[in-house]
Amino acid sequence: MKTVDLTTRIKGLVFKNPVTVASGTFGTTGEYAGYVDYRKLGAIITKTITIKPREGNPMPRICETAGGMLNAIGLQNKGLDDFIANKIPYYAKIATPLIVNIAGESEGDFAKLARALQKHSRVVKAIELNLSCPNVEKGGAGFMKKRRLMKAAVKAARAETDRLLIAKLSPELGDVLEIAGEVLDAGADALGLINTLKGMAINIETRRSRIANITGGLSGPAIKPVALRYVYEVKKKYAVPVIAAGGIMTVRDALEFIIAGADLLAVGTANFVNPRATLDILEGMTEYCQRHGIRRIEELRGSFRHV
């Protein structure tokens, strides 16, 4: 069998394959190391880091839904200082490019986070801006609906870092195509499409929400068609790199996103169901390419046929 070149390049960064993990679904340090050799992944995207530690939302935080799940974790994390002291050294030992996901409550927060991570540019290869968390008041999707603030956040981060800057968006923010243009103008290099969609589930016995936060972010196969549509539309309109996320469970899902034009594929909720989902997708991708005589993944990327 001929080897398949899965190398993916984004603005000078080289990823040995397009498979990465969606923020918040792969822990912060080695939670999946017993199941996945992190060196085999194209990149690793961390759970969202904020300047100060965040306690997170009350319980229950998750609930299963048809073909997916709702979550309202509330960006629980130990904060920037802990990340730099305890997590950066862990990733420094792994050659896989690290993408750090950050969120803030003001443009100043984004600037401070980007500035701090820039100092660790040997390890931090890219910064992903979480502009679309549905589960927090300040700094979440609701807050970012004020477009001016969102653009300011991107600009502020851009001013502090030369790292690949990814803006992660959600249809919750408004018209994705319009917003994509705005964050690109503000200095983003790439787009993350899509974050979770805000949803709800009610326990009919208690008449209470199944999530303490009442609403939560819907993820999993249920949102895949929506994610695919946005990746396709954005790639058609703007020639920018896209990190696709939304219900990528199997190699079939992954290939659909590649054909639609995605550059990186962020496997998310699938990790919770199958801890080896990323590696299963990688193996399946090579197999598919071999079967179709594709030698480089580049040949497949964006090869969608309109007729």
Next chain:
Amino acid sequence: MKRVDETVTIQENKRINGKYYKLVFKSARLARGVQAGQFLHVQIRPDAVDPFLRRPFSYYRIQHDRIEVLYEVLGRGTELLAGLGKGSHLKIMGPLGKAFTQQVRGKKRILVAGGVGVPPLVFLAEKNPVDYLLIGTKSRAEVLPKKELSKVRAEILHATNDGSYGVRGFVTALLEKIIQKEGAECLHIQTCGPAPMMNAVMDIAKREGIPGEASMEESMACGVGACLGCMVKTPEGWVPSCIEGPVFSFDRLVRTCA
């Protein structure tokens, strides 16, 4: 450390009384070094998205590579599981989580069990010297068959809500009697079961100053500490019960209103 996610073949999966089903399969890797209180994370239909998430189940009994799980049908996942026959496949991660303290020295040990909390405590009592095993159920139909408890050397006491087996009322009434008889200072409690039962047990333990452990049950997604869904409140904040628990010392648990 390399972790196990293995496809197993069901050897047995049948109802054993009015409450429990018994699932049996073989796996040397999933059986290795397991202690009572640890759990398995089961993908009930490995090639389907319904049910979407895995379900955690306590280990019940291990003989060499033979693993037994007792479960109740409580929702969609366990309903589908109950429908699977011999020869069906499950994908299982395990052993996961922290176990109960196996050896407790210088104390009389009381295990307080209810519902899905019975299997891990029977496991604990089969493997370790224990003084009392208190089991609370709704009625006689839910009491485990005698042969399932034949290897437990502890004094086994039952409480049923309707009084159809053992004493009438809650299992906590049995606990109060033992405390009166033995004196609180020499006791140690380990409990697993529905939240209201465990809360009542912990209230008594706190009042009497009795140390112990509780196995917490929360909805779970990943089972490896990544999703932060199955959180339990401790003095240091929310921690994932899948890796920091499910067994917690009483003094690490901060009560929250559900």
